[in-house]
Amino acid sequence: MKKILVLVLALVMLAGMACAEVAYPIVGEGDEPITLTVFSINKISDNVSNYNETAFFRHLEEATGIHIEWEHPAVSGLQEAMNLLTLRDKLPDIIMCGNLYNGGEYQGVADGCFVDLSEYLPEYGPDYWSLITQSDEYYRASANADGVVPAFRIVKPVADPPYHYMLFNMDMLAGLGCELPVYIADYEPVFQKMLEAGITPYMPPKTGYEKTLMGAFDVREGFMLDADGSVIYGQVQEGFRQYLTLMHDWYEKGYISKDFMASSNSTNNTLFDTGAIGTYSAAVVAAYNRGQKAGFEVSAAPFARQYNGQQLHWYDYDISPIVIHNEAVAVISTDCENIEAAVQWLNYCYTEAGSNLACWGVEGEAYNVVDGRRVYTDLIMNNPNLTTTNASYYYKMHVWPKLNEPDVVCHADLLKSEGALNSRLKWANETYFDSAYVLPSVTLSEDDLNTRTEIMSDIETYVNEMTLKFITGEASLDEFDSFVEQVWDSGLQEVLDIMNAAYADYMNIKAPQK
Template sequence: MKIKKWIAAGLATIMMTGMLTGCGKNIDVTKEDGTVQSDTATQAEDGEITTLTWWVPLEGSASKFIQSYNENTAYQEAMKRLGIQIEFIHPAVGQEKEEFNLLFLGDKLPDIISYAQFYTGGEFQGMRDGVFLDITDQLPEYAPDYYKTLTEDEEFYREATDENGRVTAFYGYKPVGDPPFRRWILNENLLAELECEIPETVNDLEAMFDKMLAKGITPYMPEPGDRPGYEQQLMGMWDILRDFYVDNGKIKFGQMEPGFKSYLELMNKWYEKGYISKDFTSIEATEVNTLFDTGKIGTFLGPIVANYNRCEALGIPVTAAPYTRLEPGQKLHWNDCDIWPKMNYNASVAVISKDCSNVQAALTFLNYGYTQEGAELYNWGVEGLNWDWQGDKRVYNDTMLENEFGTEEASYIYKVHFGPLLTWPDIECHANLLKSEGALNSRLQWADDPDVDSALQLPPFQLNDEEQQRLGEIENEVFTYCDEMVLKFITGAEPLENFDQYVETIKSLGIEEAIALEQKGYDTYMSKKVIGE
């Protein structure tokens, strides 16, 4: 996978303007008699507007304020411009996977379905099963902007096609990556009190941790979650990722590599010294915020801007630290924010079902997010309602910045934050960043690090159904075993002298077969040629 660097916002805008093709409001559509007309709507002669159903999860925080994306003003404006009505169908928040699976037990599928990558075997298996349409041949005529995007970006083409170069889904596409959003969060007042500089190396961190312990503060709370014990910003110092990754074309499994033992040795040492909270396996994310805000923990790894804004409201000045190195100047190859252009968020993978009542209309509507006009609408919202011009610059108005929802929620209520569309860099159009110069600066503080890339990151390819099923069987056993052992190694319940035995057990569970399957998928992915090459 080619390695990309984050590009400054101004260059990103220039690049994007060059890539986009204007759609305007003139869409070629096929009428019922088979003739093609250029019009603003997919509209029958009797004036009835085409209506499509779209199954897509409703973002959790937005669900507190709206019941449906039919209330989303960007989607409302798109429907008006295109003359295509969408009836959104939303699963209950927290039950998305369960309700997604139930869709396929009914008599008729919605016209458009998001979350398609959660189909058993992935969206391409859904296409092979005849559940999701193969849209490859219809893209040039009915989704020309999406087709142009696919065929002009080699990496996106590989990500968005199966092993035969077929397309079934519209994916969120981001041609320019965002700067990293997750870093060490530090209280500036505490740093000054401890007479500490912002830490850059493991030695810097440990010196700071010692001073925190001396003040009765637990230094570090690892990130909570369903698989605690893995911290990529620390694992990355040994050039490994959790689970599968690629190293110079060779697939590896992180939890069995020698570097992973080094990572566990560091974490075990920190645990024994009291640097790590003893509660890290059971705590909730909101509790971590409270512990930091009240000075009970010294630092944690989290979203920069969300923590900046929260702490600013509490009167706590915070700063972020750069990625940790073993030695100054170390090159890092794990950057998890340098993964694009395909956006893998749940709402960003949309397919047209076999039961779609008007495939051409569905293609037309989904294509709109890749036109210049549609991308502007979805990324910024409606002019006058959400933003205004200040000279030649767009600026958000009070509807986005001063509302009852909050700027994060407003992104889902007034814009299309995640979805099948051409997505602009968040530093250009995310209200949470743009409402505060301090928040934006905190995000950009370490963004132009020349010694960080994502060379280890495995691209998002899919295996066939049989291979995926076998891989899943192996992963279930291997991940369960690894996750249990990682916590035991960190806490000392299992001595690290047993690491080699642990690796042999992973092998006995079939990891080498899983690596071979991943290698086959990766090699197939890399061998794809873009249409026309």
């Protein structure tokens, strides 16, 4: 009798402990399989017409027991498709790009289109819930001051190293007798030699805002934090004048391409690959891989500094463990008839098994374990029918709301060659850059958002135009003070007040006590 009592008690305890866990696969009432509709772009429309055809989603359906009916909008008309969604009689159950809702995903909840997940997560999405409530930092990026959690987002506890640098063709540099520039002052001699060799030295972004160089003068484009932690506007700071002075100087000396205002990523890639330009800023691994194909060595220059010992504060990639990515802000619509199942389905990719499936695929198919490490199979690395990029969306899901291992660990494109990985890691362990001046993405109320949009659209048009004029010399830098004055007169202070209040609210968000 006693034994039975102990057994019963133990079972009760077990049941109590297990209540915050979801048992997969999920079984619906009766034998009917649960079906959900999901609105998501199709990343590999070159190869499949529907995500259900991919290995990953077949495995996901098996694991979760939930069948998905996909709706794949046109990538080229995603924003229009999102805008028209709300005019329909019924929204899809899950929408993968909730941040494209007019006013953002929080506004979607406020408008009654999306579900506030905070009521459902503790019971039906415990794995995601425990991830985002583990610290204030995680929670702040996932909920607003009212505790509304609108979406499942990518959770990436270990940040990836930087990927965007000023790139150089090392063979070109060797031919000119130059080395990789480290400090701002190192660039000019390199540029001069390039110019003498008939190469256009530098192609800045078409906006004129080169993040890495602006960072050397302690400014960022748009709103940023200052050393005291208040929100300021980058383009009215003294550092911006110094940045413009440098850029104008380079432009005058012919170091900057005269065509930079008409440049685009793809033409820049071509210009760099063919040796027509000396440097530009771009993703290092892609350029490295292209260089390998074409037979030259690509290397990233370290983030430029003015002097030895300078600490940079502009670095903004992967600084929050909650990553906002257009295709991976999953919201559940209020028209969904089985919200619990939708939450459970999305939660799966935050469980250990689900995260493994999304980051790596299935063992024996997408990867094998060799010497205790996971190594991708030829299905991913050398598939005659799928490029590695597309295979990363066929056997696994490279970008998806999931518990994400860092790309340097599991991104197949990066692991294609040791050289590619090393090109990415080259400056990753440096300690002279941090993110102190980066403003996190704070949420504004509808009124504040409208005020900000109204004031800032005028200011930004003016500032963007003037930036280009200062660089090309169409406007003299002597006018910088009156330029700054003009921006202040356009109502900047009002927006800064809004932003500072929103930032303070943001910092006051505390994760719920467990």
